[in-house]
Amino acid sequence: MKLSFTKMHGAGNDFVVIDATRERFRPTPDLLRRLGDRRFGVGCDQILVIEAPSAPGIDFDYRIFNADGSEVGQCGNGTRALARYVYEQGLSDKPRLRVQTATATMELQRLDNGLVKVDMGAPRWQPAQIPLLLPQAERYRIDTADGALEFGAASMGNPHAVLCVADVDAVDVEGIGRSLQARRDVFPQSVNVGFLQVIDREHGRLRVYERGSGETLACGSGACAAAAVGRLWGLFGPHVTLSLRGGELNLEWAGADAPVLMTGPAETVFTGEIEWQR
Numbered sequence: 001m002k003l004s005f006t007k008m009h010g011a012g013n014d015f016v017v018i019d020a021t022r023e024r025f026r027p028t029p030d031l032l033r034r035l036g037d038r039r040f041g042v043g044c045d046q047i048l049v050i051e052a053p054s055a056p057g058i059d060f061d062y063r064i065f066n067a068d069g070s071e072v073g074q075c076g077n078g079t080r081a082l083a084r085y086v087y088e089q090g091l092s093d094k095p096r097l098r099v100q101t102a103t104a105t106m107e108l109q110r111l112d113n114g115l116v117k118v119d120m121g122a123p124r125w126q127p128a129q130i131p132l133l134l135p136q137a138e139r140y141r142i143d144t145a146d147g148a149l150e151f152g153a154a155s156m157g158n159p160h161a162v163l164c165v166a167d168v169d170a171v172d173v174e175g176i177g178r179s180l181q182a183r184r185d186v187f188p189q190s191v192n193v194g195f196l197q198v199i200d201r202e203h204g205r206l207r208v209y210e211r212g213s214g215e216t217l218a219c220g221s222g223a224c225a226a227a228a229v230g231r232l233w234g235l236f237g238p239h240v241t242l243s244l245r246g247g248e249l250n251l252e253w254a255g256a257d258a259p260v261l262m263t264g265p266a267e268t269v270f271t272g273e274i275e276w277q278r
């Protein structure tokens, strides 16, 4: 049977979007991997499944699968793509939408300039199963084959480690990303690894080696985590623009338990169909 999908991206982080608002969609791991495969399938970083709400006060539920088929609870760039899809398809005309994932509830707002602003909720600091270096700054250090690595750790509904580096173009993103993801003693559910180059208090550059997808051109939740760690470490003010390889994201965080607000683009690229067996 044929499965219809919409190909989208948010700052180059690309998605296969499945509209399951009218009919349940229960994908097999093989189908998910095929949708994610850039050679044998469609190709994307994440598969986003938009569903009718399962709780009052929620406009849409939203399931997120990485290209390797793993299901996760947060995708910041994907939330903006969901908003664009919902408005383009006329599934809602509300200026603000509340969406729910397995681990987070987010409110999003369509802006007049076509961008989407998302309340990503407050950063949750990782439980200290990692030896704290300086407890008050959420700064951690672990020893690896590459030597000691220092990083901040925050959850946006999914786990992030943030390393500050002098030049994002000169860092072994895959090598260090994989070595941190392999440390299941520190990150039991693996981790998204962000590499942050601070330019000044309002600007930075970021690359992210994502859990389940490898390096992506942008990571929305990773940008939120980097903005929060940077502010916690006194490197950023409350507003920061992060340049990622696929585009720019704007982050606002007032600190403490305030939500991180992320503003950025979302584009529709094409629609298609793919044969699949239930």
Ligand SMILES: N[C@H](CCC[C@H](N)C(=O)O)C(=O)O
Residues within 6 Å of the ligand: 013, 045, 046, 066, 072, 073, 074, 075, 076, 077, 078, 158, 159, 192, 210, 211, 212, 213, 216, 218, 219, 220, 221, 222
């Ligand atoms: N790889 C992430 C999910 C996608 C996050 C990213 N694409 C975003 O925009 O937040 C994880 O396993 O938690």
